[in-house]
Amino acid sequence: MRPLLLLRALFDAAVAAAQPALCVPANLPPRPKGRLIVIGAGKASAAMAKAVEDHWDGPLEGLVVTRTGYAVPCTRIEIAEAAHPVPDTAGLKAAERILALARSAGPDDTVLCLISGGGSALLPLPLDGISLEDKQQVNRALLASGATITEINTVRRHLSAIKGGRLAAAAHPARILTLLISDVPSDNPADIASGPTVGDPTTCDDARAIIDRYGIELPANVRAALERDDAESIKPGDPRLANAEARIIAAPQMALEAAAEVARGEGLPVHILGDAIEGEARDVGKVMAGIAAQVASRYQPFVPPCVLLSGGETTVTVRGKGRGGRNVEFLLSLAIALGGREGIWALAGDTDGVDGLEEIAGAVVTPTTLARARKAGINPRDALANNDGHGFFGALGDSVVTGPTLTNVNDFRAILVEREEG
Incomplete structure (x- = not known):
């Protein structure tokens, strides 16, 4: 050749090996007593949702958000599209609805979370006191700074109302199964889409140190938010993560x-x-x-x-x-x-x-x-x-x-x- x-x-061949149709079906959860609620975000999330629909034999409902142009037609799971890598209003609205779906889950329900690379920008729901425009400004500065993806996502987790384990905490006490297609070095689940359903060992101090290391100018309200107690992410071992499992199904x-x-x-x-x-x-x-x-x-x-x-x-x-x-x-x-x-x-x-x-x-x-x-x-x-x-x-x-x-x-x-x- x-x-x-x-x-x-x-x-x-590398791209084909990571197609959701190959790696999702074998990792579906058992049928719950209650609802199966499908949520998710990332460039592969729509294709992952289609694989769920094609292989699930019971009722299901849900919403995932993917990059504009990456939608795959589904009949029972709603597919939203939003901007990447700089977030937009469509992503913000989708994130709000995904968080609401997680909060609606009861103890007999299973929340199936479909996460892949790109999910950080597609779930741009900020902490109170931070606007979407603030998030866009910080995101552009981080992307241009030379910071690693681990560093970028550490900052993102501490400015978010949905990342850093907060999405899983919202779904407690339901069972949460997250299927992950990894796009990060070392396949750390906390870094894939900034870890919306997994515990985060990093802190606000870490986030502030990264901002300072790269000389990133933050709006005053964003800097102030990083000083607040509610900016701290959900930590490993938090009881609200007791029923949460994360499973990597495809990786580099x-x-x-x-x-x-x-x-x-x-x-x-x-x-x-x-x-x-x-x-x-x-x-x-x-x-x-x-x-x-x-x-x-x-x-x-x-x-x-x-x-x-x-x-x-x-x-x-x-x-x-x-x-x-x-x-x-x-x-x-x-x-x-x-x-x-x-x-x-x-x-x-x-x-x-x-x-x-x-x-x-x-x-x-x-x-x-x-x-x-x-x-x-x-x-x-x-x-x-x-x-x-x-x-x-x-x-x-x-x-x-x-x-x-x-x-x-x-x-x-x-x-x-x-x-x-x-």
Whole structure:
């Protein structure tokens, strides 16, 4: 299989492995004495709801909110759409209704919560004294700061009326089963959609320290809210979580393993370098370029030809005015570091089909990337300095566009290192 076709096949296999239709049915709860109430949020939540409907043999009701464009038609579960990554009024209204549904649950009911990546922005219900506009301002600042997803979600949990275990507390004493499709490094349930149904070990002190560390300017009322007792999230061991269970049903490692099987089927050795790699996207690009070059020239630590796979969530500290995207920033840095080296090809993309704010999953790097850019009059270093990976790869025709994938298991990176001739 030709390099670019192979890389795309690996990415498609990773996305396919995390489809809700495959992982939801086996994890449905037993039929309760009372109602089954389905709630949830995330880019995969509508597809998860459809999988519930298709495999549930009793009555059910509910509401989930997903990213605009990610809805899947359901007949018994209402699907709402809202903005991501910056929240909007539609998300606010959906979050209010989801919280009300949780509060309506009785002791004989089961609340089935369907959570996937993107849920933080889709459940933007703030604490009293904080407006949606405040949440939008803080969210934009966090996304541009270079903070990790763990740090971002620590702040989000302490400004929310629904995250950080509060949704589960609202449903007590009903049984709560949360099915999680993980998009975070290390698959920490508290970080997936900011953990609306799981205990949160972090504190308001932690949230304030993150704000200060990245120099984020908060509105005075938001800073004041972080000083209030009611900003503290629900902690592990809280009796209101006694009937709550969280179960991860799909995760980045599963997606990487599915891609690895495809590569092995083509006769290529595969090395998974990690499913939880974090750091500045451009720095990770340099490191991966160094590893790939060492493999190509020194046969260390692996012998070519081979495929190097990795996942996780890098960050981008926005300094320029380009179109952004952490996967394309990684690739642009990788391409610059490789310097047009022969025999090394790469693809990186977000498994939800959206890298940054663009409806583009990612892009590919080939041995001719830099040469074609120069011929087109594009300076790759200038593009990187301007955080304009999407502009760079779009101009070369090397973007990877999938449309809504209806799942989200974080970023996917694949590097093919061919054997050098001679």
